[in-house]
């Protein structure tokens with residue numbers, strides 16, 4: 001599957017950060033991680049910290065899947081609004097998912113600091129806004145639900161939003177949000193882990209798996225074997241190729257990066273934004289003075305068709321930006337497209353699809369893919385050891 005078009009801004013900004021050699025002989029390990037994006041990097045970090053013997057393989061250069069395309073807004077606000085998630089999944093699961101997503105932002109910052117990653121992690125307040133009067137009622141319900149469950153939120157009127165230069169009917173401002181450069185962070189984290197004992201092979205594709213006694217034998221495209229107890233799939237959207245269950249609806253999404261502004265517009269100093277439209281639009285600033293925006297999702301994943309739409313998306317998204325922030329001149333510098341996916345309840349999938357097999361998945365899909373991957377770290381040892389963890393119940397396969 002071709003999960004993104006060629007030139008996300010992050011790849012140009014960072015160039016190819018670090019490459020590893022491919023696997024050239026049979027080997028063995030305690031745990032094999034398949035996938036070296038942000039999820040694989042975080043899970044490797046957790047396991048290496050716990051003293052496990054781990055090999056990580058990736059069929060591309062590491063971090064060159066969706067993690068290179070991400071616009072990297074870190075929010076506790078899940079694609080399914082809290083008041084709807086409560087109805088769908090019950091109070092405990094819904095509120096805990098929101099709370100733990102919030103915790104994940106702070107957990108991530110701790111790792112950034114520990115490994116001294118220069119990934120421009122910055123805390124921001126997040127504004128969820130409505131451009132139309134018809135969504136204000138919905139936004140009010142969401143505001144009440146969040147307030148009731150202890151989230152630090154403020155109601156922003158049309159006038160208050162106008163002071164930021166945003167033309168919108170109303171908004172919810174949340175205290176906890178952040179941005180970063182995911183590509184840089186994931187690369188830094190893999191490098192850190194490799195210095196602590198993680199063995200990484202890139203350009204090494206998992207082709208098939210055979211169970212042998214208590215172990216798994218992973219066979220690569222070049223026919224090398226990796227004998228291991230557990231296989232952890234951190235294979236992002238391409239996981240649909242190895243799963244029987246239909247867990248995610250794949251679609252296409254688009255992102256633009258503006259030219260750098262001499263001075264960051266006031267609206268982007270302390271805030272990130274997303275709106276109630278379907279598909280939703282979202283905006284953030286970068287440390288080098290650009291604005292990154294995304295949206296324009298299409299209900300298909302065909303890469304050729306997706307990329308052919310880029311010129312049209314550039315025009316439409318720029319226009320949408322201008323409608324929201326008419327006083328900020330958005331001049332396009334980079335555009336890219338990627339595969340994106342939504343689960344039926346907006347929540348991730350964690351654990352073993354088949355309880356009999358030691359094949360585990362960490363699938364943080366949707367607009368909170370990154371924070372969900374951070375949460376995956378908290379439950380991964382329980383999955384390996386077959387012990388209970390609330391996440392393995394809330395986010396289980398077959399739910």
Ligand SMILES: Cc1cc2nc3c(=O)[nH]c(=O)nc-3n(C[C@H](O)[C@H](O)[C@H](O)COP(=O)(O)OP(=O)(O)OC[C@H]3O[C@@H](n4cnc5c(N)ncnc54)[C@H](O)[C@@H]3O)c2cc1C
Pocket residue numbers: 003004034035036037038039040057058059060061062063064065066067068069070071072073074204205206207234235236237238253254255294337338339340364365366367368369370371373
């Ligand atoms: C345009 C865009 C904007 C986004 N914005 C946000 C955002 O603002 N906030 C947010 O939280 N999330 C966002 N996301 C989602 C987020 O980027 C993803 O959730 C996250 O990057 C997934 O990371 P990952 O490591 O699971 O997957 P990936 O980065 O795709 O890594 C999976 C890796 O597995 C490897 N792989 C797959 N199959 C095999 C195999 N058989 N053998 C070996 N290796 C294999 C791939 O090569 C790949 O490197 C966005 C996504 C896109 C496309």
